[in-house]
Structures are given as C-alpha cells and as structure tokens.
Amino acid sequence: MEIEQTALPGIGLKHEFTTHTGRKIAVVSHRGGRRDLVLYDRHDPDRACEAIQLNDEEADALVELLGAPRIVARLNALHREVEGLVSVQLPIPPGSPYAGRPMGEARVRTRTGASLVAVVRAGQVHTSPTPDFPLAAGDVVVVVGGTEATSAVADILTGG
Numbered sequence: 001m002e003i004e005q006t007a008l009p010g011i012g013l014k015h016e017f018t019t020h021t022g023r024k025i026a027v028v029s030h031r032g033g034r035r036d037l038v039l040y041d042r043h044d045p046d047r048a049c050e051a052i053q054l055n056d057e058e059a060d061a062l063v064e065l066l067g068a069p070r071i072v073a074r075l076n077a078l079h080r081e082v083e084g085l086v087s088v089q090l091p092i093p094p095g096s097p098y099a100g101r102p103m104g105e106a107r108v109r110t111r112t113g114a115s116l117v118a119v120v121r122a123g124q125v126h127t128s129p130t131p132d133f134p135l136a137a138g139d140v141v142v143v144v145g146g147t148e149a150t151s152a153v154a155d156i157l158t159g160g
Contacts, residue, residue: 014038018045035059063127087142088150089120090157094137097159104131112152114145 006014008028016026016038024040028051035054041047054062092099098106108116119126119133120140126133135141135157143153154160 037062084146085144086147086150087117087144088154089140089142090150090154092135092137092139092141093158095159096135096137096157098135098157099137101135102131103129103133103135106135106156108143108153108156111156112145112149114143114149114153116141116153117144118142 001017003015003017006016008014012028012030014026014028016024018024023042024045026036026038026040026048028036028038030036033056035056035058037052037054038048039050039052041049103116103119108114116129117127118141119129119135120142121136121138141153141157143150145153
C-alpha cells in the first residue's frame, strides 16, 4: 500500500492512502498535536465529506484498536524471517518484583539484550512503552530477542 505524505505549511502533515475498495482516507497531524481523520467522497476523491477531530488520547486509542493484531502478526512474521530472533508474551504475575514499578527499573535491555516492545493490559496494547511505564500484575509484556535473552527476561520479571 502506498501512503502519500504532504507537508501542509502552517498546519502540519497529511498522510493519505486509498483502501482496497477505492475509498481515500487521510490523517492530518497538526503541529499542536491534534489529529484529523478525513474521509473523502467515494465519487470525488478530491472532496472531503467528513473530518473527525481526534485529541491525543483518542488518536492513541484508535491506534491501539487498529494496531494490536497487526503488531502480533508482524512480530510473528519477523520471527519466521530472522533466524535466532523470537518474540514471546510473558505475563507479569502478582508476585513479580516489578509489579507496580516502572518498567525501566527492570533494566531488561541492559541485563539481557532483549527488548520489551509492547504491554497488553486489559485488552489494550501499549506499544513502545517508555521506561516510566508502570507494570502491573496481570499485564502481558511482548519481548523480542534471542531465545536465551527472552528466557532471562522471564526470570527477571518473575523474580526467578
């Protein structure tokens, strides 16, 4: 799929693509952080028929809803393509020494070389969590790395 990016002077950036059914959709990212989801007229692809303004929280929620299954599928495909790279999903048990603490305190990448690429909490996927993202019992973390490294992450997160 081709995504066309257009600079909008004084406004921000517009990214647009055409769906497999021929419908043109765009996302306008304003410099102030607001996002507009723009739907174009089916018969006149140059005429916007609806623009939906999204604040940061709404844009993040939409990304999570649309992106969660794709992230898992991409990681699985990457695992098949790159020898030695695995992706695992590790639950944070109630007794984990990192439950209730910022993710960065586990120092996973420093200690193992593996990366925590997402956290699934209550059905919502939090991609690319920052070190200050608090882990909670019941979370499932998605870890990418070598077999030994991901096994070491499991030990760290369970306190083993």
